[in-house]
Amino acid sequence: xxxxxxxxxxxxxxxxxxxxxxxQANGAAFMHYGDTTVLSTATASDKPREGIDFxxxxxxYEEKMYAVGKIPGGFNKREGxxxxxxxxxxxxxxxxxxPLFPKDYRNDVTLNNLVMSVxxxxxxxxxxxxxxxxxxxxxxxxxDGPCAATQIGMIDGELIVNPSLPQKEVSDLQLTVAxxxxxxxxxxxxxxxxxxxxxxEAIFKAHEINQEIIAFIxxxxxxxxxxxxxxxxxxVPEELFAAIKEIVTPEEMEVAVFTDxxxxxxxxxxxxxxxxxEAFADNEEWLAVLGEAVYQYQKKTVRKMxxxxxxxxxxxAITEIRPLAAEVDLIPRVHGSxxxxxxxxxxxxxxxxxxxxxxxxxxxxxxxEVSKRYMHHYNFPSYSVGETKPSRGPGRREIGHGALAERAxxxxxxxxxxxxxxxxxxxxxxxxxxxxxxxxxxxxxxxLMAAGVPIKSAVAGISCGxxxxxxxxxYLVLTDIQGLEDFFGDMDFKVAGTHEGITAIQMxxxxxxxxxxxxxxxxxxxxxxxxxxxxxVMAKAIAEPRKEVGPYAPKIVQIKIDPxxxxxxxGQKGKTINAIIDQTGVKIDITDDGAVSVCGTDxxxxxxxxxxxxxxxxxxxxxxxxxxxxxxxxxxxAFLEFAPxxxxxxxxxxxxxxxxxxVEDVLTLGDRVKVVCLGKDKMGRFSFSIKDxxxx
Numbered sequence: 001x002x003x004x005x006x007x008x009x010x011x012x013x014x015x016x017x018x019x020x021x022x023x024q025a026n027g028a029a030f031m032h033y034g035d036t037t038v039l040s041t042a043t044a045s046d047k048p049r050e051g052i053d054f055x056x057x058x059x060x061y062e063e064k065m066y067a068v069g070k071i072p073g074g075f076n077k078r079e080g081x082x083x084x085x086x087x088x089x090x091x092x093x094x095x096x097x098x099p100l101f102p103k104d105y106r107n108d109v110t111l112n113n114l115v116m117s118v119x120x121x122x123x124x125x126x127x128x129x130x131x132x133x134x135x136x137x138x139x140x141x142x143x144d145g146p147c148a149a150t151q152i153g154m155i156d157g158e159l160i161v162n163p164s165l166p167q168k169e170v171s172d173l174q175l176t177v178a179x180x181x182x183x184x185x186x187x188x189x190x191x192x193x194x195x196x197x198x199x200x201e202a203i204f205k206a207h208e209i210n211q212e213i214i215a216f217i218x219x220x221x222x223x224x225x226x227x228x229x230x231x232x233x234x235x236v237p238e239e240l241f242a243a244i245k246e247i248v249t250p251e252e253m254e255v256a257v258f259t260d261x262x263x264x265x266x267x268x269x270x271x272x273x274x275x276x277x278e279a280f281a282d283n284e285e286w287l288a289v290l291g292e293a294v295y296q297y298q299k300k301t302v303r304k305m306x307x308x309x310x311x312x313x314x315x316x317a318i319t320e321i322r323p324l325a326a327e328v329d330l331i332p333r334v335h336g337s338x339x340x341x342x343x344x345x346x347x348x349x350x351x352x353x354x355x356x357x358x359x360x361x362x363x364x365x366x367x368x369e370v371s372k373r374y375m376h377h378y379n380f381p382s383y384s385v386g387e388t389k390p391s392r393g394p395g396r397r398e399i400g401h402g403a404l405a406e407r408a409x410x411x412x413x414x415x416x417x418x419x420x421x422x423x424x425x426x427x428x429x430x431x432x433x434x435x436x437x438x439x440x441x442x443x444x445x446x447x448l449m450a451a452g453v454p455i456k457s458a459v460a461g462i463s464c465g466x467x468x469x470x471x472x473x474x475y476l477v478l479t480d481i482q483g484l485e486d487f488f489g490d491m492d493f494k495v496a497g498t499h500e501g502i503t504a505i506q507m508x509x510x511x512x513x514x515x516x517x518x519x520x521x522x523x524x525x526x527x528x529x530x531x532x533x534x535x536x537v538m539a540k541a542i543a544e545p546r547k548e549v550g551p552y553a554p555k556i557v558q559i560k561i562d563p564x565x566x567x568x569x570x571g572q573k574g575k576t577i578n579a580i581i582d583q584t585g586v587k588i589d590i591t592d593d594g595a596v597s598v599c600g601t602d603x604x605x606x607x608x609x610x611x612x613x614x615x616x617x618x619x620x621x622x623x624x625x626x627x628x629x630x631x632x633x634x635x636x637x638a639f640l641e642f643a644p645x646x647x648x649x650x651x652x653x654x655x656x657x658x659x660x661x662x663v664e665d666v667l668t669l670g671d672r673v674k675v676v677c678l679g680k681d682k683m684g685r686f687s688f689s690i691k692d693x694x695x696x
Contacts, residue, residue, distance in 0.1 A: 183513020336451025
């Protein structure tokens with residue numbers, strides 16, 4: 001027998017079946033929210049994985065096209081690798097769950113979420129997040145849960161809990177908040193310049209809803225939860241720490257790690273590690289965990305100095321940003337380029353413009369979004385951190401960072417009507433020592449302006465860190481964390497936005513949640529730093545978007561035509577439109593509503609193509625002056641082509657002022673001549689004249 005638990009959540013029924021399916025998993029929750037159905041499972045290996053110093057957690061979010069009544073595209077007609085949306089959802093599930101597992105746990109754990117049905121009113125991402133939490137909580141896997149997640153939207157200033165897909169389309173905010181019993185453990189947001197005060201209100205509205213969900217999960221665990229299994233701890237022995245401190249004193253470790261140069265610090269630690277390896281050469285057990293022990297020693301040293309002495313590794317003040325630099329146009333011939341440097345973090349961004357037909361097509365479960373015209377891609381090569389390894393393409397981290405920067409910039413992009421281009425920006429990480437994603441946002445913003453994209457305002461991003469003590473009120477928020485402070489600290493709180501408000505948030509933490517005062521301080525601190533970067537650094541490199549696109553960028557002119565005339569422009573089997581393209585070298589895109597975009601690098605040819613299209617879609621009027629090409633000569637007159645597929649005839653009597661016996665006496669095939677429309681003849685056909693054209 002299985003048990004079903006239900007609760008009302010945002011006006012819809014959430015039900016969970018326990019013991020109905022997937023009984024061999026350590027924990028399984030068959031989730032139903034409206035008609036959205038997700039199977040969430042949690043499984044763990046019996047023994048720890050040998051030779052690793054991290055917790056091997058894998059989170060999967062599987063999108064099945066049958067969930068929305070589709071057959072996958074492509075040749076083999078089955079789902080392939082995870083979509084970017086699925087990868088991003090997996091990351092959102094991972095971030096609040098990972099800190100709640102024991103730090104010394106080394107057993108492989110997989111959280112799998114199979115999306116089997118999608119109701120547009122009920123987002124499967126939220127269902128998967130809750131399912132992962134429930135499946136893990138009821139399993140025998142050690143886990144300090146539960147945690148819960150809620151999404152918040154905002155329409156006309158009103159906050160909406162778990163908005164439907166149609167509501168998301170018009171929402172000014174897309175916020176996901178995960179919470180434990182008392183604290184916020186994860187924040188992910190995209191927003192249309194939402195003020196800080198409104199963002200805080202939305203965050204803690206979600207936190208309140210999460211407490212109701214946690215009470216619901218507690219009820220499920222009380223009735224169906226398994227006892228947690230014991231595991232082999234991989235913690236570093238205390239006696240090893242004691243032995244290390246006899247060889248390397250805390251003062252020596254402090255000198256080693258407190259420098260503003262990453263390479264110097266790494267060399268200092270390498271020498272310390274070699275010294276310890278020699279000292280413990282006869283103790284294989286200690287050598288096996290020595291790397292982790294040195295890491296923990298560094299961590300304790302850095303955290304103590306920051307929290308107790310307010311001393312940062314590079315000597316900066318708590319609110320001080322590293323040295324900043326910005327420039328544009330460093331890459332020739334591209335459509336736009338910019339470089340942003342913050343300390344030892346450096347991003348070069350390149351912008352490329354193309355016709356709207358180059359927009360990315362999406363094949364996923366979200367039927368409201370089938371394409372996107374703005375794409376941001378982020379690359380993180382090994383040389384940026386002084387390492388060597390082969391490039392295997394973007395991983396989950398690169399995809400996540402690219403999506404964060406994309407989300408931050410979408411709210412300031414011009415509409416398709418204002419700027420009918422597909423836009424791609426690529427952030428190349430030249431050097432990395434903390435918060436490359438936020439440097440990417442700054443570089444992308446400047447690159448767009450340098451390319452002539454009329455963005456509404458510049459966007460900057462900055463990250464805050466955190467070091468906590470033994471109590472909730474014993475903490476220190478750090479502005480602009482570098483890599484060491486990220487590794488050894490408790491939080492990476494990234495906020496991007498304009499002068500007006502926030503456009504994106506991503507919060508990662510390693511502890512069991514943040515209190516409201518910490519979140520308020522982090523948001524206030526990031527605003528202060530963001531405004532400084534916008535005004536004192538980025539604006540001095542480029543203050544506003546350029547008035548037009550660069551010489552190497554395609555020029556696009558858009559006109560509207562009667563949708564009923566689209567067939568005339570396209571012609572039979574595309575003959576007419578292809579003739580225009582062949583004659584002018586442009587690219588032409590036509591939408592169903594009659595929007596025609598003509599793209600090319602030569603404005604003269606673009607205008608020529610537009611003139612042809614206008615002639616094709618405009619009925620001839622008496623007195624209209626046109627230029628045509630002689631394409632056929634008959635005894636009774638000549639046929640002229642004014643545009644591909646648009647022809648007219650000049651009677652022999654209307655060719656010259658004097659009488660002529662043969663058309664060939666005046667006209668030759670290929671001649672271009674001006675004519676005037678005389679209106680319709682007795683047969684209802686338009687008549688043209690060369691001799692009646694009035695000279696200016």
